[in-house]
Amino acid sequence: MSLRGHLGIDLGTSAVKVLVLDDEGRVLGRAGRGYATRAPRPGWAEQSPQAWWRATCEACREALAASGAAIASVGLSGQLNGFVLLDADDEPLADAVLWLDIRAEAETRRLAGAADFPALTGNALSAICVLPKLEWMRTQRPELLARAARIALVKDYILLRLTGILATDPSDAHSTALTETGGLNWSETLCALAQIDPARLPPIRAADEVAGHLTAGAAEAAGLAPGTPVATGAGDVAALAVGCGVVAPGTTAITLGTAGHVVAEAPAADLPAGGGLWQIPHGVPARTLWLGLIMSGGLSHAWMRSILGAAAPISFEAMEALAADVPAGADGVTFLPFLEGAATPYNRPDMRGSFFGLSSSHNTGHLVRAVLEGVACNARECLDALAAAGAGTREVRLAEGGAQSPLWCQIIADMLGRPVDLIDERDTSARGAALLGYAAAETVPIAELAAKTLPIARQYEPHAVEMQAHEESFARYQAWCRRALPG
Known part of the structure; x- marks a missing residue:
């Protein structure tokens, strides 16, 4: 009897990640492939949908070969707030516009004055949302938008290529700002703001529902079996919540990916209002997620590593050793991790990263330690904002790339002053996608499946001495943030 596997695909901002899980949630195989982002003009960000598909097929074949499993289900996840305009034959008319594309800032301001978005959607309107970008298309590229028979969101384009069916889930739909609270139906009121016919948007289906089955052509391209069920899946944030087991009130996850x-x-x-918190539908049907965002989480670490490695490459472990030689509080050095602007709790895209408190006595170890502590401070701000708004934060979990650093995990536990559980998985959105596919194919409750297969590697307990040092460094960080706010 062959080993059964459940394949998850996460189409991220810089790469696709594919994971194969067994029935117990253990990883059997994984792979990834990158793709380029184009910036034709400042503030624009585009990617080739065809490149997504090629990368997905290559990664699926590699992960499948590593797993040795027969794939019983497929689930999807992907970056939120990107879209592809499709012609009548479902061929892309242009490159996809991504979430980090902010060309529609003027349209965002205009639309925000035309409707009460917090009342309608539960969220303030942002330039990253699909709605203002479609309004930009309507006014700046009307001929292109007029040729679009359908509009696909990022992960949903891959669903279309796999199954021939276009559909989306509530988390992806609601993030566009084209649905009202709950995200179960396209809002005629909101669609009318950009003169979008809701019929051009994908049907909204449950994340843990079978949306279609692999076509023969797609199966051959991806190395899978024709007829394999494919779940609708969820946007990356909703999928990572499933992958981190955030499936009950009081559970919280902090992820340290690029963002x-x-x-x-x-x-x-x-x-x-103005607190930089968002809410979207969960990957678990009929539930809601509250979200705080650290714009430059793992990115801050990667940026520091690129600077230190400019002359000769420096390893992750070498950076960890540098930071470990510096005491908690980094001897007064403070880093504001706003390299790409500040989200929670400041909601200021014009805020920028900074080092403060430097003197000639400080060295590279102080800089690295300050970067780790600065991101931990922003994570604490997010957690505090969620708690103040009424979210339970009884259990805190850590996941993704930066959480592979034992020192960073300990700093976060000390900064929060509470135990944190490390999840033994660096690709939690892909894990969540695989679980959604598993639940859809087997008609198993997704919350139950996510909870029982959660891989906890270890728990980090806060240290009393470091906790006190971090109370002081957090106060110093917040004081510098107040000074650094533009205007």
């Missing part, structure tokens, strides 16, 4: 997320399950509510 960092702090997610908690909580009921839909009126969140505080």
